[in-house]
Amino acid sequence: MTEKQPPTDPVPLAALHPGEQGTILTIGCRGPLKRKLMDMGLTPGTKVYFEGSAPLGDPIIVNTRGYRLALRRREAAEVLMSPESVVPIEPQRGPGLGHGRRGMGGMGRRFRRRRQGRC
Amino acid sequence: MAIPKLVTQTDRFVVAIAGNPNAGKTALFNAITGSRQHVGNWPGVTVEKKEGRVNHKGSFLHIVDLPGAYSLSSQAIDETIARDYLTTQDPDAVINVVDATNLERNLYLTLQLLELQVPLVVALNMFDEAQALGFDIDLEALSKMLGVPVVPTVAITGQGVQELLDAATEVARQKRPTGRKATSNGLIKADDAATARRYDKAADITKAVVKRTPDSTKLTRSQRIDSILLHPWLGFPIFFGVIFLVFQFTFTLSEPLAELMILALDSLAEWVGSILPEGILSAFLIDAVLGGLGAVLEFVPPIFLLFFAISLLEDIGYMARAALISDGFMKKAGLHGQAFIPMILGFGCNVTGILAARGLEDQRDRLISILVNPLISCSARLPVYVLFATTFFSQRRGLVVFSLYALGVVLALIVAKILSLILKPDGTSAFVMELPPYRMPKVSVVFLQTWERGREFLQKAGTIILLGVIVVWAMSSLPYGVEPGSPDSLLARIGRVIAPILKPAGFGTWQAATALLFGVVAKEMVVGTLGVLYGAGEGTLASAIQTHWTPLTAYAFLVMTLIYIPCIATIGAIRQETGSRTWTAIAVGYLLLLGWIMAVGVYQIGSLLGFA
Numbered sequence: 172m173t174e175k176q177p178p179t180d181p182v183p184l185a186a187l188h189p190g191e192q193g194t195i196l197t198i199g200c201r202g203p204l205k206r207k208l209m210d211m212g213l214t215p216g217t218k219v220y221f222e223g224s225a226p227l228g229d230p231i232i233v234n235t236r237g238y239r240l241a242l243r244r245r246e247a248a249e250v251l252m253s254p255e256s257v258v259p260i261e262p263q264r265g266p267g268l269g270h271g272r273r274g275m276g277g278m279g280r281r282f283r284r285r286r287q288g289r290c
Numbered sequence: 291m292a293i294p295k296l297v298t299q300t301d302r303f304v305v306a307i308a309g310n311p312n313a314g315k316t317a318l319f320n321a322i323t324g325s326r327q328h329v330g331n332w333p334g335v336t337v338e339k340k341e342g343r344v345n346h347k348g349s350f351l352h353i354v355d356l357p358g359a360y361s362l363s364s365q366a367i368d369e370t371i372a373r374d375y376l377t378t379q380d381p382d383a384v385i386n387v388v389d390a391t392n393l394e395r396n397l398y399l400t401l402q403l404l405e406l407q408v409p410l411v412v413a414l415n416m417f418d419e420a421q422a423l424g425f426d427i428d429l430e431a432l433s434k435m436l437g438v439p440v441v442p443t444v445a446i447t448g449q450g451v452q453e454l455l456d457a458a459t460e461v462a463r464q465k466r467p468t469g470r471k472a473t474s475n476g477l478i479k480a481d482d483a484a485t486a487r488r489y490d491k492a493a494d495i496t497k498a499v500v501k502r503t504p505d506s507t508k509l510t511r512s513q514r515i516d517s518i519l520l521h522p523w524l525g526f527p528i529f530f531g532v533i534f535l536v537f538q539f540t541f542t543l544s545e546p547l548a549e550l551m552i553l554a555l556d557s558l559a560e561w562v563g564s565i566l567p568e569g570i571l572s573a574f575l576i577d578a579v580l581g582g583l584g585a586v587l588e589f590v591p592p593i594f595l596l597f598f599a600i601s602l603l604e605d606i607g608y609m610a611r612a613a614l615i616s617d618g619f620m621k622k623a624g625l626h627g628q629a630f631i632p633m634i635l636g637f638g639c640n641v642t643g644i645l646a647a648r649g650l651e652d653q654r655d656r657l658i659s660i661l662v663n664p665l666i667s668c669s670a671r672l673p674v675y676v677l678f679a680t681t682f683f684s685q686r687r688g689l690v691v692f693s694l695y696a697l698g699v700v701l702a703l704i705v706a707k708i709l710s711l712i713l714k715p716d717g718t719s720a721f722v723m724e725l726p727p728y729r730m731p732k733v734s735v736v737f738l739q740t741w742e743r744g745r746e747f748l749q750k751a752g753t754i755i756l757l758g759v760i761v762v763w764a765m766s767s768l769p770y771g772v773e774p775g776s777p778d779s780l781l782a783r784i785g786r787v788i789a790p791i792l793k794p795a796g797f798g799t800w801q802a803a804t805a806l807l808f809g810v811v812a813k814e815m816v817v818g819t820l821g822v823l824y825g826a827g828e829g830t831l832a833s834a835i836q837t838h839w840t841p842l843t844a845y846a847f848l849v850m851t852l853i854y855i856p857c858i859a860t861i862g863a864i865r866q867e868t869g870s871r872t873w874t875a876i877a878v879g880y881l882l883l884l885g886w887i888m889a890v891g892v893y894q895i896g897s898l899l900g901f902a
Contacts, residue, residue: 198482203365204720206480210361211722212395214486222513226525227618230627230721232516236394236493239512239725241614243621246720 309387624710636666854885
């Protein structure tokens with residue numbers, strides 16, 4: 172990678188809140204999981220909208236490339252978003268799934284602290 | 291004399307269908323081939339292989355339905371099969387089914403197919419739905435950018451199928467004789483840069499050809515439905531309600547139907563008995579052949595009903611939601627969310643549970659789900675529990691029966707966890723799943739799916755069940771002349787041999803051992819066999835048992851009955867679904883061992899604690 176390092180740490184997709192959108196910086200792990208995530212369209216530069224989650228808060232549901240994708244928070248933690256790209260676009264999308272679950276922030280903070288690179 | 295050169299009047303082409311899961315591949319395959327199809331397995335694996343034939347305007351087309359694939363560059367089993375087929379079998383034409391409502395993601399596979407340089411035709415499927423949603427796709431521009439014919443189709447109504455076959459035949463005729471065959475897997479670049487480049491191109495093409503897109507600020511119908519079905523509070527009650535309905539539909543409705551079949555067989559047996567003289571032949575026909583047939587036919591109603599319910603839920607799109615909802619707790623046992631429905635169905639019948647495990651994409655997850663399913667206490671075991679529980683634990687019989695069900699579930703979760711730690715993940719068992727939109731089910735598609743799945747089970751597992759019943763019958767009536775199931779029969783002698791092994795579990799009698807042997811045919815037969823062996827009728831069996839057993843040995847025996855071995859039908863289902871003798875043997879072996887250990891544990895610890 173020759174790109175300049177961003178000023179702050181990248182934000183894992185799992186740490187986004189419902190209603191937020193961000194742009195993928197990179198996939199934090201290697202191997203089959205990275206292959207799978209990229210094959211499903213999660214490539215660097217792709218916009219991902221965090222729609223909501225299953226009733227237990229995991230897996231999460233995201234919108235990308237015009238379709239809906241469900242993935243576990245553990246896997247979503249490997250999808251690293253560029254921090255300045257994360258913006259709430261909630262008002263435009265209306266009341267989607269699990270928007271009352273912003274209280275999952277505790278989990279978000281935990282994921283934010285996680286080191287990248289593990290699969 | 292020169293032999294005149296044979297000129298074939300008709301062309302014969304092999305046409306493969308490739309596409310993403312949920313793009314309508316199966317529906318298109320059905321629309322093309324109708325009922326002229328054959329379901330088998332890909333060599334060496336249990337992934338379904340569907341083939342069909344169609345005569346299109348004088349050309350014979352052999353259609354091969356490849357497993358659904360998002361990509362050709364991964365190591366996932368379905369995608370490996372599709373890639374290997376395309377690179378080694380050299381089909382004359384490849385139809386790529388593309389979901390018109392989801393162009394960008396679907397085009398990723400299309401671009402990989404183009405890189406493989408296969409003779410390609412794109413079927414732009416669900417074209418009507420895309421239009422209804424507000425998409426406006428420039429077909430000519432798409433065809434030009436891809437460099438291959440693009441035919442709009444609506445697979446569930448058959449719209450566009452003739453034009454698609456026209457295009458496929460045309461492409462097949464023009465196919466150059468290639469030298470591609472020799473090279474294989476190296477053709478698809480699997481590196482990250484290639485993936486990103488392909489997706490960028492897919493996005494560019496989509497942007498160029500889609501002239502109008504739906505209003506993205508509005509929630510789609512599926513999102514509105516999901517806001518209820520995946521609601522933090524309502525999601526679970528609805529989910530359990532759906533499972534309850536499937537359960538009721540499958541097992542309540544099948545009971546009278548199964549009884550009808552048994553009734554028909556009984557009268558057939560009576561008729562055979564009336565025209566044949568009593569003897570070994572009539573006994574063989576009635577008890578072994580018709581009995582075995584009955585064991586198979588008994589499963590026909592629940593299996594067809596189950597497959598109908600599952601196909602329907604799949605077609606609607608709820609199965610993906612069910613997996614999503616149950617993944618939260620299933621992952622704790624090392625299981626995938628999709629493994630929950632097979633488990634629940636196991637309470638009715640393990641055979642149906644094992645068959646339902648087909649919904650699991652990942653082969654390892656599916657194997658684990660199949661292997662632990664016999665631990666879920668099926669309804670056939672209930673009569674045994676009830677007999678012993680009412681005899682020995684009249685006050686707390688409900689608790690005793692419940693404890694057995696709970697023990698089964700706990701053991702299933704523990705074994706699943708252990709297996710998930712032992713079996714090396716192939717890396718694809720991650721939960722990364724497309725959430726398909728809800729769609730109105732198409733009844734003919736659901737019926738065809740039900741029929742194909744049900745028929746396949748009957749052909750394969752049915753043979754094993756029939757053979758198993760005949761073998762057990764032969765052992766119970768040999769040597770020639772003994773009363774079937776009597777103390778002198780071969781089966782009872784084997785029972786005597788294994789009785790000492792059961793001694794540490796407290797029920798080392800030949801009657802108990804023989805009853806367990808019979809229980810392999812069907813677990814409810816344990817009760818009937820004990821009746822025969824104690825020479826007791828229906829009313830006197832309880833008192834006969836009371837003189838031979840104690841509450842502790844009875845409970846140990848029930849634990850054994852729960853675990854020890856799956857019935858013949860379940861073994862047949864495991865054999866068919868794993869496609870492996872080794873795994874079938876492992877399933878039977880570990881259950882026998884676990885059953886013995888648990889029964890011995892219950893008896894020994896119970897004795898130490900002073901129970902009797």
